[in-house]
Amino acid sequence: MTDVIPDHATGLGKLSEGPEGLGLWEQTVRNPDAGEVVLEVISSGICGTDLHIADDEFPSDPPVTMGHEVTGEVVRLGDGVDASWTDRRVAVETYFSFCEQCEFCRSGLPNLCGKRRSIGSREDGGFTRWMTVPVRNLHKLPEHVGRYAGALAEPLACVANCLFDPPVVSAGDRVLVIGPGTMGLLTAQAARAAGGNVLLVGLERDQDRLDLAASLGLETLALESGGHLDIHPPDVVCECSGSEAGAVLGLDLIRKGGRYVQVGIFGRPVTIPLDAVLYKELTLTSGNASTPTSWRRAMRLIDERAVELDPLVSEVVPLTDWQRAFGATRSGVGMKYVLDPRPSENSSRADL
Ligand SMILES: [Zn+2]
Numbered sequence: 641m642t643d644v645i646p647d648h649a650t651g652l653g654k655l656s657e658g659p660e661g662l663g664l665w666e667q668t669v670r671n672p673d674a675g676e677v678v679l680e681v682i683s684s685g686i687c688g689t690d691l692h693i694a695d696d697e698f699p700s701d702p703p704v705t706m707g708h709e710v711t712g713e714v715v716r717l718g719d720g721v722d723a724s725w726t727d728r729r730v731a732v733e734t735y736f737s738f739c740e741q742c743e744f745c746r747s748g749l750p751n752l753c754g755k756r757r758s759i760g761s762r763e764d765g766g767f768t769r770w771m772t773v774p775v776r777n778l779h780k781l782p783e784h785v786g787r788y789a790g791a792l793a794e795p796l797a798c799v800a801n802c803l804f805d806p807p808v809v810s811a812g813d814r815v816l817v818i819g820p821g822t823m824g825l826l827t828a829q830a831a832r833a834a835g836g837n838v839l840l841v842g843l844e845r846d847q848d849r850l851d852l853a854a855s856l857g858l859e860t861l862a863l864e865s866g867g868h869l870d871i872h873p874p875d876v877v878c879e880c881s882g883s884e885a886g887a888v889l890g891l892d893l894i895r896k897g898g899r900y901v902q903v904g905i906f907g908r909p910v911t912i913p914l915d916a917v918l919y920k921e922l923t924l925t926s927g928n929a930s931t932p933t934s935w936r937r938a939m940r941l942i943d944e945r946a947v948e949l950d951p952l953v954s955e956v957v958p959l960t961d962w963q964r965a966f967g968a969t970r971s972g973v974g975m976k977y978v979l980d981p982r983p984s985e986n987s988s989r990a991d992l
């Protein structure tokens with residue numbers, strides 16, 4: 641427990657629009673209002689959305705500290721917060737505020753509220769040492785999750801929203817997961833937990849990532865770029881690459897009457913043969929970020945170790961070295977890079 645919390649702290653922020661808009665800044669550390677806590681951030685994952693924010697392809701309110709895949713320890717409580725949260729290691733839901741009045745909010749779907757304000761894009765996020773968030777956003781992490789890997793609970797909650805609301809995988813289903821990035825490895829594990837017979841495919845250049853998936857007991861296959869895949873038509877396709885080629889491959893292979901789930905984000909218009917949905921009578925679903933329900937499902941998968949998070953952390957990088965970690969994420973080297981906001985002399989990265 642840290643007893644000294646400063647008024648300001650260094651954060652990695654989206655400070656302005658344009659290619660030079662990312663950088664370190666001194667942000668205010670806000671005292672918690674009623675129902676809020678201050679976290680000492682342990683790690684925050686870098687995600688594709690952060691690259692989109694950097695490139696002005698995802699809306700943000702600069703200047704704002706980025707980082708929405710956060711794990712930390714509760715170090716200060718606002719009024720009305722139960723004392724049992726003190727010192728707890730937690731993962732954090734992303735919706736800082738939403739209108740609470742629209743039909744989506746009233747249906748437990750803050751992810752679809754037009755007035756939602758998320759951490760890391762419109763409210764200060766986790767690429768900094770101290771962060772003030774509503775206690776309703778917190779989830780306690782089990783002891784077996786490694787110190788830095790709790791940041792991966794957030795992308796798993798997004799996967800759970802895609803796979804379980806509505807449910808698309810039944811026991812015995814053949815599930816093809818396309819794209820062996822972080823979302824692909826989380827999706828493949830979650831689909832297996834639901835009873836799916838999972839095959840994860842990537843390109844030959846993804847061999848390291850496929851090897852990592854294989855070490856988690858997943859069946860994998862490397863495809864030559866533009867190559868053909870000779871498999872039994874899957875009942876379910878989970879497209880996690882966010883690439884046109886991945887979507888085309890999935891719609892081509894999927895069986896008639898199958899379920900196609902779009903997990904990856906393209907980030908731009910793409911050309912895909914949507915007639916396959918008609919000719920094959922496919923069901924097409926997806927999920928936009930996460931919901932309180934999908935968080936509950938994700939935390940259950942973590943608790944029972946049906947999904948392993950630790951092996952997906954490629955490297956813990958000091959906040960000051962953010963440019964290297966962003967570059968590695970952009971180039972698709974490794975898996976999940978997390979930023980540790982503590983000064984490096986205080987960090988104990990050996991306990992990864
Ligand atoms: Zn993310």
Ligand SMILES: [Zn+2]
Nearest residue numbers: 739742745753
């Ligand atoms: Zn709303």
